[in-house]
C-alpha cells in the first residue's frame with residue numbers, strides 16, 4: 143500500500159464529475175487500499191478518489207472511533223436511491239480543506255446502492271454520521287465540495303484562509 147498526496151482546494155480535479163467504474167479490477171482494489179491507508183494516515187473518516195487526483199467514482203469511509211475496531215468501507219459507483227426529508231446538521235471538515243470546519247445540513251438518512259471491492263452490489267441504510275459522511279464523499283464524485291453548501295461569504299472566507307496557509311508554506315503545493 144502507499145500513501146497518496148491529497149489535493150487541496152481549489153483544484154480543477156475537485157470540481158470535475160468523476161466517471162463510473164466499468165469493472166472492479168486489481169487496479170481499483172489497489173487504489174481503494176491506498177486510499178484507505180492515505181485516509182488513516184491523514185487522519186480522516188472519508189476520502190474520495192478525486193481527492194487523490196483520480197476522477198473515478200470510488201470512495202472509502204471508516205467512521206469507527208479511536209477505541210473501536212476499524213470498520214473500513216470500500217465503495218464503488220455509489221448512488222443515493224432514497225434520502226429522508228428530515229435534515230441533520232453536522233460540523234464537517236474535509237481532507238482537501240485542512241483545518242477548516244463548518245456546519246452543513248443534509249438529509250438525515252439515505253439509502254445507498256454501491257459495489258464493493260469484489261464488484262458485488264449492496265444496499266445500505268445510512269443514518270447519523272455515516273449518512274453525512276457518505277453524502278459528503280458522493281458529492282466529491284460530482285465535483286461538489288462541502289463549502290458549496292455554505293453561503294458565498296462563508297465559502298470565500300474558508301478559501302481565503304486556505305490561500306493564506308498555502309502562501310505561508312503551511313500546506314504542500316497541490317499541483
Ligand code: ZN
Nearest residue numbers: 235236237238
Ligand atoms: Zn471531503
